[in-house]
Amino acid sequence: MEEVKKRIVIGASELFHKYGIRSVSMDDIARHLTVSKKTIYQYFKDKDEIVTLTLRAHMEMEMKEYDEVFEVATNAVEELALVSKCMRKDFKDMNPSLLFDMQKYHPGAWKIWLDFKNEFIKDHVVSNLKRGIEEGYFRKDIDVEVMAIFRVEQVQLAFDDSVFPSDQFDFKKVQMQFFNHFVHGIVTEKGLELFEAYLEKTLQQE
Structure with a gap:
């Protein structure tokens, strides 16, 4: 990607992350980048x-980030602790309207998100669950497929403003509550x- 185009993508991403997609105009992006x-x-x-x-x-960056987690983790539990660390960073100051705006106004981008959620994230959850069961750290009676779907839908549910209104709930805290409940x-x-x-160790490093 050429330098100017890359700069526009990065700048726009910063604005979308903080304010959501719908509320950010082309003028806002231009001003932000001067x-x-x-x-x-x-x-x-x-804009689409x-x-x-x-x-x-963003998806490419996340795939790289999470692939690295699964490469360095010595067991399934450490994978979870490192994923938790990534989530705390990724969800910090994120506007929860992102997914709703994408679903309603940008169907192409929405499909990319769904594919990422239903393939990349779900596959990693399945791998983690299978590894944890084999290592004896996860319960043997888990239905891996059911729990993987449950987990990826949890992630999406936290973005739903009709369930967790942003003026009443902190988005990052909701995501972390879901994750901890799942674990x-x-x-x-x-x-x-x-x-x-592991969690105490990662929290001390932040």
Whole structure:
């Protein structure tokens, strides 16, 4: 991606992350980057294209980030602790209207998100659950497929303003409550003890 185009994608992504998609205009992006709107239109035909490319860039970054987690973790519980660390960083100051705006106004980007959720995230959850069961850290009676779907739908549910209004709930806290509830539902006693030790260690590093 050429430098100017990349800069526009990064700048737009910062605004979408903080304010949501619908409330950010092309003028806002231009002001944020101190460039003319004409410059932006030299690289993008419309806002929808910017949304799609910013999402693709974000997904690629997340895939790299989570792949690294699964490469370095020595067991399934450490994977969970490192994922928790990534989530605290990724969801910090994120506007929960992001997904609603995407679903309603940017169907192309919405499909990219659904594919990412239903394939990449779900596959990693399945792998983690299978590994944890084999290692004895997760309960043997878990239905891996059911729990993987449950987990990815939890992530999406936290974005739903009709369920968790942003003026009443802190988005990051909702996501972390879901995650911790999920973890406590799958671990054995041995797994929980190890998870809490890993979690304390990661929190101290932040």
